[in-house]
Amino acid sequence: MKPPPFTYHDPSTVAEALELLSGNDNARLLAGGQSLMPMLAMRFVLPDDVIDINNIAELSGIEVTGGGLRIGAMTRQRDIEFSDVVQQHCPLMREAILQVGHRQTRNRGTLGGSMAHLDPSAELPTVAMATDATIHVASAKGTRDIAMADYPAGYMTPAMELDEMVTGVSFPDWPAGHGYGFVEFARRHGDFAITSAACLMTLDASGAIDRISLTVSGVGPAPVRCRDAEAMLIGQHPSEDALKAAGETCRAIDAMADVHASSDYRQHLATVMSRRAMTAAAARAAGTTGATGATGKGE
Amino acid sequence: MSDRRSVTVSVNGKTYTREVETRLTLADFIRHELMLTGTHLGCEHGVCGACTILLDGQSARSCLMLAVQAEGREITTVEGIARGEDELHPLQQAFMDNHGLQCGFCTPGMLTTLIEFLRDNPDPTEREVRVAISGNLCRCTGYQGIVAAALDAAERLRKEA
Structure with a gap:
């Protein structure tokens, strides 16, 4: 596989790069190349101009x-x-x-x-x-x-x-000492995840959740903030049951289906990954543990 | 009309200058222009890791770079790893001694990846080795021999230090 022909540019300032982009509706910016290069090799993209921004x-x-x-x-x-x-x-x-x-x-x-x-x-x-x-x-x-x-x-x-x-x-920034958790389910470590979840959390003096952010990716076409789960948990103690119930709301995300996973399976993973991310965040917010188990296996 | 440029790179300590098409990948440049065919191409889209080289000492997939992007940089390929004509790098020797290869196709990428890894993490766990080579596919060994070789090499290199 070879990239298609294009004209290569390697500007050294943002201004030069923007000048090259201006009025050119078939140019591509080449950053680290870890996605664009395969897309060029497979001819998913056929740009007239490739603007390499690595020298800026x-x-x-x-x-x-x-x-x-x-x-x-x-x-x-x-x-x-x-x-x-x-x-x-x-x-x-x-x-x-x-x-x-x-x-x-x-x-x-x-x-x-x-x-x-x-x-x-x-x-x-x-x-x-x-x-x-x-x-x-x-x-x-x-x-x-x-x-x-x-x-x-x-x-x-x-x-x-x-x-x-x-x-x-x-x-x-989130406040110092906040809890966090990022977990994903992928077929091979480092592959794009089928589904991932990220959670940030702080607890008040009584140990109840006073601020939470929960995001699920790989289910919808872009990362989704799970506002229902967040709203459900404010003021609650992060018990296993409370986090499980909140995670369950992620099943409602409108899910994609492709060769890797059906929409039902992605919705199921959304509930599991979100629960794991929240559990990790809660434990860290409470100062009880550090580890989260990077790549999910099973379930 | 093809877009061409002159590119000068240092590969395994030797400087080369060639005029090439700007769309030429670094991997094809190394193999077809410099005739250094130790670097292997498997998938050509950044999945298999066989084409991994060291770019200024850092591992990178040479199929995911353009040759012109290597202008002025220092590259190490598998041909540049051995200590000399008659002496392999301890990592290479460990691969031989631990059955770390069968067909040898993935080996150049495994070696370059592990050289960087062992330099940054001289005393890794088995788990860390497995994560380190998670971007390199091997279809022969089942990885057991490769992991054993990496751990063995780590020990050999620690003794040298």
């Missing part, structure tokens, strides 16, 4: 802002994996990134690439949904911010114009 230094970096982290679009997944700052501010992301592909792909793969590709079960968009992240995008006309809730326009389609690119993502 200003797009890389992890920055601590007032209320969270701002991570540049071309920051490698490897750099996120090994970042103490990420571990400190967003341990959910660290737990999730260990399940993103493999070492060889994380060495090249980028945050912005994952966000723009927007696979329905990709881990980083799931973390973005869980943390109410903001996606920073730019075009030759200017910049704008998109709330993660508004970012997926459909299956593998971000709500961006053809001349826009992702420049970074801001992940708001």
